[in-house]
Amino acid sequence: MGTRYTALFYADPGIDTDDVGQRLAHAVSRVDQQMSTWKDDSDLNRLNAAPEQDWVSVPKELCTVLSAALRVSQQSDGAFDIAVGDLVNAWGFGPGEQTVTEQTLGTIPSRVRLLASAALMVDPQRNQARKRGPLNLDLSGIAKGFGVDELARCLEDFGITRYLVGIDGEMRARGVKPDGQCWAVALEKPNRGVREVMGVMELSDAAIATSGDYRHWVDVAGQAYAHTMNPVTGAPLCNRLAAVTVVAASCMLADAWATALMVLGETEGPRRAQERGMDGLFVLREGDQFREISIVGGQMQAQIETR
Template sequence: MSTDRQRYSLNGETMGTRYTALFYAEAGIDTHEIGLSLARAVDRVDQQMSVWKPDSDLNRLNAAPEQEWLSVPEELATVLSAALRVSQQSGGAFDIAVGDLVNAWGFGPGEQSVTQQTPGTPPPRARLSARAALVVDPQRNQVRKRAPLNLDLNGIAKGFGVDELARCLERFGIDRYLVGIDGEMRARGVKPDAQPWVVAIEKPCRGVREVMGVMELGDAAIATSGDYRHWIDVKGHAYAHTMDPVTGAPLNNPLAAVTVVAASCMLADAWATALMVLGEIEGPRLAQERGMDALFVLHDGEQFKEISIVGGQLQAQIETRPMRTT
């Protein structure tokens, strides 16, 4: 390939938001087929893993009878297997068997019922975790439910979609890129001037879009879980969309956001959710134990505090930034 590289930008709609692909490649290449391939990649993930599409493979699995093996697409089997691994490694903090909870609190396609409940109490029906009730055979791409389950992949599917965008570009021989879906990003290589890719870290303020800082990203992925994008108001109290598998209700801890850098966006996405659920003490502790790169942003009155873990090492400095209110 010629050393003369041109900057290209492609984007489109997916998963209720937009995907983007910035990359450098030989000048004059035909981007039409690349654009079609990118769109097909994210559409395939959405069709397989969306809870909002009645005919998705995930909803087919949710409706399938128990104790019977069901064949699923390879991509879905991969994501389900990864979800169960992160669930095990996080002590159950990451659990995809929260579809009933997501619906009950008004964040899913099902009927909201939390208005008939006391906020903070779980629905009356006992629930099993995905680890306890789901068996995945990734070699055969088959899944079996031991009990009724309502699975929700919103904490991992978007990250997998970003990885699919990356794999798509690599199939075209493109090795310098930054791809993303909303705030989940994955990068490879550097720009032609040897400068790294730079991504913005959003300040976790509801109702505004403001940059808190930036991070250089090279041959890695980044994802953020937070309480500031999607929430509902119940009796004057704001509840964010991330569910606590233990309480059966939205999270109730001081964390405003957790950002994770990992080898794949699928894992960064899942671990950001898991660490958010674990909270301001157990989250940083597990990130250190696992040698992770993670940024924890905590509510502190009208301010934010940051706890940074780099390579599993706790950074001595905890910065405080003023919170912008509206």
């Protein structure tokens, strides 16, 4: 996935940590092989290349992620959608060698042709999927979270119930440390080109994921374009949100909803989080400062301004 994964856990004496390490590596490698857009032979790219209207057999894990992606797409009114592969590539964020310049900016398609929620059929019973139109699927907004859930499942298969696992900034925790303390997870300040901690969140029996505009972007004629695509406009995001962090039961859902709320924007995003009873942190850009909107259990908390 182009990044690193981590697993910190407490287990009974005598556990074979080499075996645990091998199982963890296998778990994330399996997700990468199934869902990567960067691997020509991945199961996702096999589905992308398949003829329209043909049912394609896919691994159970990929079928699970596709089904979850369609549900979040419907629940977010299309703010989260996986049929943005063409746009991701056109803006230079995909596996191709496309580079966006001021001269090529006007040649990029302005709209997604079809939403996956309207043109992708998934059959979880038979582990099959079918495209009803031209779709280029990209699971970057949900697969990493699923990979974190697979790391957690792997540890639980060993009977380990106190852990913190993560892939890059997506994390999932269970239990507490031996001293009774929760797991501490740092939240990054959304400054481009600078790694700085904005705050710390304590986590137990929950997952956390962040979507932001500060890690991956392109600069064209002095304008920064973030890597997250808006499926409605067919272009990179253009709103005041710098980052959205979501806490949920699974990292797959936290990952997808962080993206969806980021796309929904600074007004509709918090409103939707409240409506769904979610836990989330919205960080808005206001000049050279940030404003935080915290929502816990669907209830708006005090808004905080930070530099």
